[in-house]
Amino acid sequence: MSTAQDTSADIAGTRPAAGKSILTVPLVASLATLGLLIVVPLFLKNFVVFQLTMIVIYAIAILSLNILTGASGQVSLGHSAFFAVGAYATGIMMEHANVPYLLAIPIAGVICFVIGFLFGFPALRLKGVYLALATFALAVAAPPLFKLGTFEHWTGGVQGLLVTKPEPPFGLDISQDRYVYYLSLTIALIIYLLSVNLLNSRSGRALMAIRDNEIAASSMGVDLALYKTLAFGISAGFTGIAGALGAITVAYVAPDAYTFNFAIALFLGMVIGGVGWLPGSLAGAAFIVFVPNIAEGISKGLSYAVFGVFIFAVIFLLPNGARQLAYYLYAQIKKLVSRF
Amino acid sequence: MTASLNVRDLRAYYGQVQALHGLNFSLEEGSVTTLLGANGAGKTTTLRAICNMVRTTGTIEFDGKPITHMSTEHIVKLGIAQVPQGRGTFTRMNVEENLQLGAITRGDKAGIASDIERMYALFPVLKQRRTQQAGLLSGGEQQMLAVARALMLRPRVLLLDEPSFGLAPLVVRDVFKVLEQINRDDKVTILVVEQNAQLALELADQAYVIETGEIVQSGPAAEIASNEDIRKSYLGY
Amino acid sequence: MELFTNQVLSGIATGAIYACMALAVVMIYEAIDHLNFAQGEMAMFSTFAAWQFMQWGIPYWGAFVLSVVLSFAAGIAIERALFRPLGHASVLVQIAGFIALFAIINSVAGLIWDFTIKPFPTPFGSTPLLGGVISSHQAGMIAVTILLLGFLYVFFSFTRVGLAMRAAATMPESAKLVGVNVGWMIALGWGLAAAIGAIAGIMIAPVIFLEPNMMGGVLLYGFVGAVLGGLSSPAGAVAGGFIVGVLENLAGTYIPGVGNELKLPIALAMIIAVLVFKPNGLFGRVQVQRV
Numbered sequence: 105m106s107t108a109q110d111t112s113a114d115i116a117g118t119r120p121a122a123g124k125s126i127l128t129v130p131l132v133a134s135l136a137t138l139g140l141l142i143v144v145p146l147f148l149k150n151f152v153v154f155q156l157t158m159i160v161i162y163a164i165a166i167l168s169l170n171i172l173t174g175a176s177g178q179v180s181l182g183h184s185a186f187f188a189v190g191a192y193a194t195g196i197m198m199e200h201a202n203v204p205y206l207l208a209i210p211i212a213g214v215i216c217f218v219i220g221f222l223f224g225f226p227a228l229r230l231k232g233v234y235l236a237l238a239t240f241a242l243a244v245a246a247p248p249l250f251k252l253g254t255f256e257h258w259t260g261g262v263q264g265l266l267v268t269k270p271e272p273p274f275g276l277d278i279s280q281d282r283y284v285y286y287l288s289l290t291i292a293l294i295i296y297l298l299s300v301n302l303l304n305s306r307s308g309r310a311l312m313a314i315r316d317n318e319i320a321a322s323s324m325g326v327d328l329a330l331y332k333t334l335a336f337g338i339s340a341g342f343t344g345i346a347g348a349l350g351a352i353t354v355a356y357v358a359p360d361a362y363t364f365n366f367a368i369a370l371f372l373g374m375v376i377g378g379v380g381w382l383p384g385s386l387a388g389a390a391f392i393v394f395v396p397n398i399a400e401g402i403s404k405g406l407s408y409a410v411f412g413v414f415i416f417a418v419i420f421l422l423p424n425g426a427r428q429l430a431y432y433l434y435a436q437i438k439k440l441v442s443r444f
Numbered sequence: 445m446t447a448s449l450n451v452r453d454l455r456a457y458y459g460q461v462q463a464l465h466g467l468n469f470s471l472e473e474g475s476v477t478t479l480l481g482a483n484g485a486g487k488t489t490t491l492r493a494i495c496n497m498v499r500t501t502g503t504i505e506f507d508g509k510p511i512t513h514m515s516t517e518h519i520v521k522l523g524i525a526q527v528p529q530g531r532g533t534f535t536r537m538n539v540e541e542n543l544q545l546g547a548i549t550r551g552d553k554a555g556i557a558s559d560i561e562r563m564y565a566l567f568p569v570l571k572q573r574r575t576q577q578a579g580l581l582s583g584g585e586q587q588m589l590a591v592a593r594a595l596m597l598r599p600r601v602l603l604l605d606e607p608s609f610g611l612a613p614l615v616v617r618d619v620f621k622v623l624e625q626i627n628r629d630d631k632v633t634i635l636v637v638e639q640n641a642q643l644a645l646e647l648a649d650q651a652y653v654i655e656t657g658e659i660v661q662s663g664p665a666a667e668i669a670s671n672e673d674i675r676k677s678y679l680g681y
Numbered sequence: 682m683e684l685f686t687n688q689v690l691s692g693i694a695t696g697a698i699y700a701c702m703a704l705a706v707v708m709i710y711e712a713i714d715h716l717n718f719a720q721g722e723m724a725m726f727s728t729f730a731a732w733q734f735m736q737w738g739i740p741y742w743g744a745f746v747l748s749v750v751l752s753f754a755a756g757i758a759i760e761r762a763l764f765r766p767l768g769h770a771s772v773l774v775q776i777a778g779f780i781a782l783f784a785i786i787n788s789v790a791g792l793i794w795d796f797t798i799k800p801f802p803t804p805f806g807s808t809p810l811l812g813g814v815i816s817s818h819q820a821g822m823i824a825v826t827i828l829l830l831g832f833l834y835v836f837f838s839f840t841r842v843g844l845a846m847r848a849a850a851t852m853p854e855s856a857k858l859v860g861v862n863v864g865w866m867i868a869l870g871w872g873l874a875a876a877i878g879a880i881a882g883i884m885i886a887p888v889i890f891l892e893p894n895m896m897g898g899v900l901l902y903g904f905v906g907a908v909l910g911g912l913s914s915p916a917g918a919v920a921g922g923f924i925v926g927v928l929e930n931l932a933g934t935y936i937p938g939v940g941n942e943l944k945l946p947i948a949l950a951m952i953i954a955v956l957v958f959k960p961n962g963l964f965g966r967v968q969v970q971r972v
Contacts, residue, residue, distance in 0.1 A: 173773070179773070226953060226957045229956070229957045229960050230956060230957070230960060231960070232715075233715060233716050233908070233912065234908060234956055234960065236716075237904055237905065237908050238953045238956065240901075241905075241946070241949035241950070241952070241953060244901065244945060244946065244949065245945070245946030245949060245950070248943055248945070248946055249943075249946065252943070368780055371773075371776070371777070371780075372777055372780060374773075375773050375774055375776075375777040376777070379771065379773055405788075405791070405792045406788050406789065406792055407788070408784040408785070408787060408788035408791075409784065409785045409788035409789055409792075410788075411781075411784050412780075412781035412782065412783070412784035412785035412788070413781070413785065415777055415778070415780065415781035415784075416763065416778065416781050419767065419770065419774050419777055419778055419781075420766060420767070423767070423769075423770040423771075423774050
């Protein structure tokens, strides 16, 4: 009865120390990262801003994978397909129906949510490698479908579709690249906060129960089918939004940009960021954008090999990805703080 | 009588958590010893520690030679067989293949073939199921298969983790009869971990009671069984 | 009707390639309990090695045996050096490792042998059989696949090493408790899979030509064949490979609007449909799950 009061009394009693417990290291780190993401692009060239935009967009897609794999334990090697659907949906709506981009982006997300939700039903029956293969099939099938002559009027076939890059609103005096960057960052932040809340909610705990032990979860009364298909839908929906942002950032939608190689890159980003750890999505995205470039800089002929060696280096040293590094640093900082 | 297996100051750890706090016990050659205790007392961990399947410190000697840091498969090759918790059935293989696997370290083909027949004689139900996928057997049948598989090693020491778990009383009696028989006829030293203390004490010569990773009582099985205090406070019957 | 028969027969001929690869896929699945995405690239490298030996003047069968033996050793070496240290990491991390291995092998092969297409010899000749739907090489390839299957069946069912390998892959803890050296069994599995991959590559190369990217599509079809047949069944995988070949051909012929481009998606869709109704594949054993 008095628990609520006791808790508040506790907080009141420890006021001086409360500053420490509210401003935790993870929170400070998150805010610092966000601050850097906001400030740094102001001083960068447009091309680098463009690259940063792609990182933010890929981070959304990797975050979606994390919701699926990290939370409900389903593996997808096919998220490039949802990304592609989001991109094409946006391109078609904007160019064929003059839908404003701010409306097209959420609609693309909803379309992907529905497709993902529907795909979630057959996926229910499949586990492990079988699901990996089924989703991989999705990734393989998507580009030829978009190239198909039947849909050429809408998709532009092999040529692809040019998309208008949005102008900054209210006569803001920033470049288009910077505007698209801040738009993507804002949406990414919203999706991140939504995801954190989702995973901390009742549904989130149900998802994690599924991941840890399906039989136990179903005997606890978790509606497995509903939660798993929902997880698929939400994951696909967020990926679709990422695809939509990708379309307006590149200002071009082409079928060969969304091959299974892209799906694999997203998967690698998830592993390298740390499976199931949402902030890792950003680190994973940075890895898959920058490291191939670095590898090419080291050796043109062997760039793939160098990329592979980098991956091995990361998984040997940090089998839990960036998450492990972050936790290590956190422990070190705590040690340092406690010394003073 | 000499000690077949001698355990000194055995400690075991799961990550940072210490599960055993310095156990001392020994198995007399050719005897049956039982390790009793409640759930989570460390019985399974003790068996896992003997076969080096958990991080341990201390010494374990087999025939006077230390085996503490040997690999699991090496320890098994020395003649220490284990019927693990959960029975360890090779579910995707058939019954006969499971028995073959029990003898995988042996080289004598003829001996293996005759031992398989012997197992079928000890557990006739296994013979009926010889070509069936082992994962499809009932719990009791899998338990018999696990004991038979362990015996296929022709072990000198047999470690059993709750052989009565989940079995019908009649089946339990069958399994324990076989254990008695192989102890008597083949001179196999047995260590049996049990929650069903009454049953285990009937079979055993020596008993140890373990609580939260420490041995709290020990003595001849008959003495432990007749000591009402011990029975009431530790064994719950 | 004759069109149908011809399409089925030529489907079987292409299916032989997939069956060969599917067999290699199932092999490694038996040995390490998951799929190796780099397997196609390993096979490609082995095939290039055989080609190189022939360029150096070694006769066909000599190069064949040399390549298979070296692949066996390389498979073991890769497991020991790269994947054994990852033994305790999650499956997802290991998949990332497979992808990295894929990139490394593909890139190194491209650097050594470049990306131009090279013809590859066959010991079976290329006489057309059955009115031209199948060549003598394809017939030979089918024969080799079936032979290999027989060999594996005997190996896994009747030899102690085969039994120990299966035990180590499916139930490593229990395997240790009966005295199986699980670490070495897994390494051996890699070696065997690499050797079979080498044979598959050498058989496939005369049909699709030799180049570093030759295996991309083939491996995917191999996976599909293996999964369709049931990953726990080598014979099922071979059958699955043939079925995929035939389905793909029939879809291309009979479903309107399906050109070469859509053959793959349609075949995949059919297979997903099959999997939804038979989650363990057509010939796979039912997985028993206990709490």
